[in-house]
Amino acid sequence: MIQSLSGPVDTRPWWQKLVQNYTLRTFVQSLFTVWAVITFVFFLIRLMPGNPVEIYVNYLMNTENLTYQDAYNRAASQFKFDPDASVVQQYFVYLGQLLRGDMGESITSTGTKVSSQILRYLPWTVFCVGSALLISFLLGMLLGMLAAYFRNTWVDNVISFLASIVSAVPDYIWAILILIIFGVQLKWFNVGDMRGTYDPATPPGFNLPFILSALQHAILPITTYVLGSIGRWVLAMRGSTTSTLGEDYVNIARARGLKQNRIMTAYVGRNAALPLFTLLAISIGFVLGGSVIVEEAFVYKGLGSFLFWSISQRDYTSMQGVLLIITIAVVFSNMLADLLYSRLDPRVRVTGDK
Amino acid sequence: MSEVVLSVQDVSIVYRVSRGQVKASQHISFDLHKGESLALIGESGSGKTTVSLSFIDMLPSAAKITGGKVLYTRDGKTENIFEFSEARMRDFRWHDCAMVFQGAQNAFNPVLKIKEQFLDTARAHGWRDKGKVIKRTLELLRLVRLDPERTLESFPHELSGGMKQRTLLALGVLLDPQVVILDEPTTALDILTQRAIIEVLKEMQSRLGFSIIFISHDLALAAEMADRVATMYAGEMVELGSTQHIFYEPLHPYSLGLLQSVPRLSQDKDELSSIKGNPPDLIDPPSGCKFHPRCPFAQELCNQEEPVFKEHEPGHFAACHFTENVIEARANLWKKD
């Protein structure tokens, strides 16, 4: 009476396999979300009462004494839409442009492509936010695990208390605190020298002085992002590890006489870290959101600072472009986190849902 | 009788809680012989799991062993488990004494293949020869009637509950332990799956010759599996004897009460009755015999003096002041059969 394993004989036809493929499905879902966001942002900018086009038309009428029609046509040429077409038609033209990677031209600096502007600022933000997330994710997991292992001892109390405090304080408050205390009062560094993304004296390129300069300029924003996000990781990892420590398989691993190291890494650590990957995506969105103020505070010329600039200049095409890029980044990092999770958790790999 | 593997002597364990001390297990003594299966039966909170957790030092942090010793003998050498160093205890676990917990649903690390988990266990106890471990694993999986190769390559979630339980049994005997503790091994399993586990267990025990401590609230299972049975009530062992003793000649009113409260399939209409009252509060247990508030035979003495756990006939122990009344009552009750 040998028992056979029920299940994994896959008899689905190829097209069904394709449709039910987890990676593909996640990807299509992400594309759909991006499309929805594009549509949302487009109509938001076009159809809101007092929408940017209207405002711009009014602005032109007031400043340059144009008639409504002239002003409208002028606005249309700058917003890159056909003034005679309906909003829906404009929408499809816009979609087509987007597919070709064309986000239109900046309104305030005529002739500059929004996409090239974004490409200029994006890498710095990606560099900053990316390294900050990596640092706080790894460090946070480590501290969280530590707190969970020493549950209800002073180690845990200190770590959890500090994590609560750190997670409570908004990242831009950290930025201001760093500036006031270390920059202005203690003069540990010269704030003025650290503005921008690198020292204009060092030519960009893959060489040590440039990298050092880039790091020097990024260190403050990175520190701020780390401070702003690490508390969450610590608390999440502590909670996750605590509940994993209570799992049967961990107890049984102990009863099996496994060495402590092995239990802590392969049994507790791996399982406790799993839920954090889902949080990673949310965190990316959060940190990117905060980058607007943090970059502004440190005068770091990244995407957030560009967004703020375009908003204060009422440069709607740039604004639209940046908002889109940020959302797409979040959607796809969501997807990546999902896929990463499914790589790490065999339960998802097979069934395709959590 | 054959040699004693595990000798439990006067072990007491308490849990510290905010209200005081829960006297979870008090003055537990018994000997486990080589190759026998001993059932610990009792209701929830009777302390049967607590005492067995203490053998492998797996008690929760709130628990404290307040007395007693557990002597373990292997190859003629006897040691007190409670005095083990950490390293010795780690090696003792699973290699000498494996514990199969209830609810195997979650017994395996969900992110590792079954094979990894067998290898992990072997590696932790110094078995370096991977091929040999795999060979033994395949053998054991076949013994528990699973498809060995496929089980080995599976992740835990790909196995059904019954399969996991059997895989865990195979893992339990991987290192050829002398003692296997089974904590409610069939609870939450279907009847037919439970039957398969029972068969597998019996076969494994006869092949490998380990001793079993069997923890259950299910009298029927004990009747089928055990050579000897110990009844536990409110943290104390109240009766210990052969399966025949406990099921046909119980000396303790609680054992008798339990037998009276379970229906039997093969009989026609049974005369059943519950034990009156509720299990006692273990922080503030009743004076004297802890069972006396629920006992139909209780007299003034029971309230005042704790009965001694003593041998009434060879191999049959009980802690009751008035065993002769129990014998009389049981004769009256079972005459009708």
Next chain:
Amino acid sequence: MSDAIIEFKQIYKSFKKGRTSIPVLQDINLAVKKLEYLCLVGESGCGKTTSGKILVGLLKPSSGQIFFEGQDVSTLRGSEYTRYRRAVQIIHQDPYASLNPTHTIYDILSFPLFRHKLVKNRAQARERAGQLLETVGLTPVRDVIDKYPHQLSGGQRQRVSIARALTTNPKVIVADESVSMVDVSIRISILNMMMNMRESLGVTMIFITHDLALAKYFAWQGRIAVMYLGRIVEIGPTPDITHFPQHPYTKSLLSAIPEPDPDRTRTKDQIRLRSEDIPRLTELPPGCSFHPRCPWFVPGLCDKQLPQLAPVADSKGPVQVACLPMTQGKPLIPYES
């Protein structure tokens, strides 16, 4: 059957999970006579709990009709429907999950009393709640009525659940595994109390359990329906089912159950199934769903045709089985592969 208080006619129920639909109940026909003891027995996933929930109106069947006192429930409207809902009540399995922890016992009992205008004011509600608590043996009432569920023991909570089910003066009570989580020593007293409710309150009891021994005790004067994978495979008077099981599944089940009687349980004949895999509900085998496991499988018959409940050939007994060879009068021959 005019004396049926509740009747299932061709009840089907399936749950949707994503794109797949899981058939939980298939073609259930069952008539429960007034004041009859009926037990639904089966392993987990057989659909017994779903049947219970459909019976009390918590779930709607996917197709089929339920008759309450001869009326099709789906045609009942307004007060008629309310009358039906009040007349059938359920007692859940887990005494720890079935009482809302934020309410006192009085609250729990008084909500339905007020809702159905069975009492006019607080004083009346308290009095009625007290009566109900006395009915279920929770005396003295004043020790219980203002407590929160967490202050009571498992057995006491289960009694409160029963009292709550009685608030609406029901005619039918479905007890879903209602004692399986209660300590062994007090199970019977709760079961006896429920059985007494038939006489004292005129309640028809439907008992759902996986434990055949309990089913036998409870429904000795009634009937047992054995379910397997969403279908009733055998139904008949309890003594017939427990002593002379007909369907291969019932036979295996009975042979697999250990008994609290060492001699008897060890000499029991064991039926060996051909497979221990329980098919998934989403991938039910064709024909009789038990055929891949059945030791008396007849190729070409059992795997082709769907068996219907019918009396065993040549017998005029009241037992009905869903087994093609038996109903067609063919002898059961062990299947050799």
Next chain:
Amino acid sequence: MRTFWPLLWQNKVGLIGFIGLVFYLLLITVFQWMVGFDNEVKLDQINSPPGSRLVLLTRPEDKDSYTKLQDLVGHKVGILEKSGAPTFLEKSNVEGLEVETYRWRSGRGVPESLEALAAGEVDALIIFSKLVRRYVLDPSSRDYKVSLSHLTVSNPKLGPALLLGADTQGRDMFTHVINGGRILIITAIMAGLISTAIAFILGTVAALAGGIVDRILVAIANFIIVIPRFPLLIVLAAMITLNNWLLLATLIGLLAWPALMRAIRAQVLSLRERDYVEAAMALDLSRMHIIFREILPNMMGFVVINFVVAITTAMYDQIGLIFLGMAPINDYTWGVMLYFGRSRGTLFNIDSAAMLLAPVLAIAFFQVCLVLFSRALEEAFDPRLRGAA
């Protein structure tokens, strides 16, 4: 709830948070009323460097002679014409002071007055602390004109010194800090209420209605959740003129509900499966009874905790918006202080630390208190954690 207070008492960290929140409550009610709001623009102080206060400067040999203003009676005191000193002296009502006024001339009058002090033309000088640092204590200063190394700064209690200095218009910053929280806190609470209410209603409806309603609501939530909230908020703020706190609260609330809505939906779904809810259904208790008496009490803790968390989110959002100048800056709030700090360069002014740190710390502590309190609530409401304690 009856078990809540003892649990809070045991949880010292949570207690700190709770006490802190009570303090903030007092701040926006009682303290605020007691301190008042200094909205009087002092034209004579218009040039005062932000955050500085008046100090008394003397020659070293007189270091300990003047501990209060009265000690200067009969002596000559130098003041700058447009500094706060004239008003201060006027208000302090000390008779018999000889006052010598020096011209301000964009600060260039300062060295003059200092020279006068060094030369013994005046016995003491009432001057801004910031200028002292710049002209007297910092030898590298390019404005260093005279040798004043023998001068000492002493600071007798010059009347009611401004705790946190004055802003660029001479208004008492301390009163601003005390007053700057009310609107923020009320708005944050409103936004928290709005988002929690939306999340609760939609989550409950989605879970109980199921089917297509559920799928649509969840899809909307999933959609909103991927758009980074803060950038969207500033884009929206660029289009809607946020001149109204209720509007701001509504906007924040409208964007912050999805995560909580999904969590509440999951909670209701799991609670709905509880046996006691099923029993209530079997007893034909009303839908309202089931939602409000059976389900809600068992997730009240969850809702309250998330309400507290929602307040922190709203606080983050609105102060962020104000900091960027995209939300109301007419009302003088902590956020506006930061905004001015950034836009007027006070951030980089070494003497303005106290003035900027005050709102920064007020915000930070408020958030910390909320988080500590919410964590205490979590422990109090979670029976699993409670058992472990």
